[in-house]
Amino acid sequence: MSLSLPPLFTSVAADGPPREHAVALARAGCDGGTVVHGSAAGTLEAAIVFAPETPLAHAAQILPVCAVGFQNALGALAPPEVAVHLGWDGAIRVNGGLCGALGLVAPAADPAAIPDWLIVTLSLDMLPASDDPGSDPDRTALYAEGCGDMDPDALVEAWVRHTLVWLNRWSDGDLRALHAEWRGLAHGLNTEITQGHEAGTFLGVDEDFAMLLKTGAATRAIPLATLVDVAD
Incomplete structure (x- = not known):
């Protein structure tokens, strides 16, 4: 279905x-803006291929852009108490419980370096993995x-629409x-x-969306690019 x-x-x-599938298309030279979607075993999965024009350190900010877009999309479609x-x-x-993730x-x-392509992936649990809700609270x-x-298709469509709004604002420099x-x-x-192999107090993010993690008297900035999964 298109x-x-x-x-x-x-x-x-x-x-x-x-x-x-998205990685294969990106390697074959597909256009930025290609959205690959599917679902299996109660899980919604999708991926958006981007064609960055800036180094990965900056381009990785597409993760919070897409994350905010997804939150806005699900918030618009879900009941108001969600x-x-x-x-x-x-x-x-969702309501405090881990329901899925986006990745780079x-x-x-x-x-x-400016990457040839950059993909944001989405995986979302539509159905519980177990009939016993207490098995993984x-x-x-x-x-x-x-x-x-x-x-699921309506949610992916809404994700792309809301992400486009924030993508345009981000591209225009509206970081505030x-x-x-x-x-x-x-x-x-x-x-x-x-976070990874480090523990501390999550203070927020810097202007580049690097995580500010305080351990003792020291505060370290963990760049978004450290979240990138290099395709096999």
């Missing part, structure tokens, strides 16, 4: 896992949060608005967290 997307975006039904929050690392939380995929991880699914009738929107949705601010 999605109804804004101009310059093209939908492709996934032939296999959307992430792998709260959606975002982890710095791409985690998606690139052909290489050099933050100073930190996880949830849209069905369990009152969104059982949500159309993006930072303000993201901070209001961020999960775990001013709490003790573990």
Whole structure:
């Protein structure tokens, strides 16, 4: 099924896992704005291929752009009592429970180089993985949060539309608005967290969306580019 997307975006039904299909299309030289979508076993999966014009260190900011776009999309389609929050690392939380994640995929991880392409992936649990909700109390699914009738294709379409709004603002240099929107949705601010192999207090982000993690008297900035998954 072809999605109804804004101009310059093209939908492709996934032939296999959307992430792998998107990587194959990107390597073959597909246009930026290609949206690969599919679902399997109660999970919605999608990926958007971008064609960056700046080094990866800056281009990686597309992750919070897409994350805010997704929150806005799900917030518009879900019942009003459903709260959606975002982890710095791409985690998606619905009513406090981990429900999915966004990720970054690139052909290489050099933050100073302009990548040939950059992909933002989306994985979202539509149905619970288990009939026993107590087996993993930190996880949830849209069905369990009152969104059982949500159309996955409509959600992907809304994600792309809302992301385009923030993509345009980000491209125009409106970082203040993006930072303000993201901070209001961020999960775990001013709490003790573990990011990768490091633990500390999550103070927020700097102007480049690097995580500010305080450990003892020292505060370290962890760049967004460290989240990039290099495609096999």
